[in-house]
Amino acid sequence: MNFSRIILEWYHVNKRLLPWRKTHDPYLIWLSEIMLQQTRVAQGIPYYLKFVEAFPKVQDLAGAPEEQVLKLWQGLGYYSRARNLHATAKIISEKYNGRFPNTYKELLKLKGIGDYTASAIASICFNLPEAVVDGNVYRVLARYYGVDLPINSSEGILYFKELAKKVMDVTNIRDYNQGIMEFGALQCTPKSPECGICPLRESCVAFATNNIDGLPVKIKKNKVRNRYFNYLVLVDENKQTLLQQRKGSGIWQNLYQFPLLETEKYIEQAEVAQNLGEYITLEEPSEIYLYNENKIVHKLSHQHLHTRFWIITFDSNLENGIQIAELHKYPVPVLIADFIKTFKI
DNA sequence: AAGCCGGGGGA
DNA sequence: TCCCCAGGCTT
Structure with missing residues (x-):
């Protein structure tokens, strides 16, 4: 069985029942994706539930004062996400007649939506063959294929995006994309991954070369x-x-x-x-x-x-x-x- | 290409 | 402590 097929099967057994996995509504998927940028699922869940309750439709979010949006966002960090969320809600509500665009290219034009989020919405909501590359995907691909290009270098970013496209399973892209991320979050974790019970162990380069801890490679800077x-x-x-x-x-x-x-x-x-x-x-x-x-x-x-x-x-x-x-x-x-x-x- | 932008949790 | 988290924007 190949890589993507194993990911899909693993996902069908191990997927978590998360609040945003009950729907393909672009508004709700978009909301969850913005909140989860650089944010753990566990931290995002209560915020997602608060927002859905306060703003059931994109028009509700668009009509709210920014101060209310920021108040609900308080504690989640990266507050530009909240400001962009609000701005984009207004655009969708006023210029797109309340409907999200249904292509990667159009989604990418919206504030706060970059390559990852456009791919996620396109695939999860519209079943389009777009590959997501988030922190989980970098880790899983780097280990399984033994790629030591820095994931935060220009060359690495391009390489991993191409690799992700090459190995994705377009027959069930929405589950595959969520599957590879879920696999990274639960199984192929940054520290102490569960290689002992890993369905990809036999053909994983990092496991074979005993380099699990060495991948992915990341250039660190972070001067405080x-x-x-x-x-x-x-x-x-x-x-x-x-x-x-x-x-x-x-x-x-x-x-x-x-x-x-x-x-x-x-x-x-x-x-x-x-x-x-x-x-x-x-x-x-x-x-x-x-x-x-x-x-x-x-x-x-x-x-x-x-x-x-x-x-x-x-x-x-x-x-x-x-x-x-x-x-x-x-x-x-x-x-x-x-x-x-x-x-x- | 590099820097900036939060807060929290795991080891 | 250090690292990372369903990244994106600005310079």
């Missing part, structure tokens, strides 16, 4: 940048505070946070007091103190955020303030959400 965040948590006499929306480029676009004083290194209370003028035109605060005794280092994949929350109280009324009790309604990064959870005046 250290940043120092001082959040100014203003508190007025009416239990109001100030939030600002992050604009421009960089992390957490369009999410909310407290007024931020970013510095080159840790600063102390005196320096916080000096810089308050940029944020407040009121009189002197009555009190400034560091809220978190323990160090908070919020770790993103590419940045370490050394964070201090400074509580700054006033005996007056803040203009444009919001009730501290209402903070939970705004879309915020996990770093801010964790603070809000513990914050009691």
Whole structure:
């Protein structure tokens, strides 16, 4: 039996019953695929269920304010996915009459849909012979065929896409594509794959050459940048505070946070007091103190955020303030959400 | 071609 | 700790 046939048979026995596997509706498949980009299935499931409930149809998503979409997305990361999701929902709703395009080429034009997602929607929803190449597929193909080209090099990306096309089974492309990914997720895992019970073991190059741990090859870079965040948590006499929306480029676009004083290194209370003028035109605060005794280092994949929350109280009324009790309604990064959870005046 | 963009979980 | 996750966009 050849590679793709074995994948298909394995899938029919081992497939998980996931919420998006009950349908071929392009809207629901698209929603799940965007959420699962660089995200584990287990992490995505509750978000998928929340979105389907809040937005049963693409028009519901299109009609929602971005702030609601970001709030529901809160905690899932890579927030450009949520912004692009919303933008694409509007395009589908307004320019495509609520229907998703049914070709790889047309799908690829939509915001947030790249090669993988266009192939996934085309194959799963429309049964088109398009090969998906995600992290699982890279791993399975690299091991089984003994390919040592770096999966994140230009040459490697092209090579694996061609290989994936060559070996795919077009007689049942939607199951084959999901099958090879499921196989990578459950059987041919990054660490300690279950080669002992693997149906592909006999002809797997990596297994034969004892190179399971050496494949796939990946060029690593990932330099971490250290940043120092001082959040100014203003508190007025009416239990109001100030939030600002992050604009421009960089992390957490369009999410909310407290007024931020970013510095080159840790600063102390005196320096916080000096810089308050940029944020407040009121009189002197009555009190400034560091809220978190323990160090908070919020770790993103590419940045370490050394964070201090400074509580700054006033005996007056803040203009444009919001009730501290209402903070939970705004879309915020996990770093801010964790603070809000513990914050009691 | 390389860098940027989150957060969480497994070993 | 390090690595990876149903990747895509920007420069």
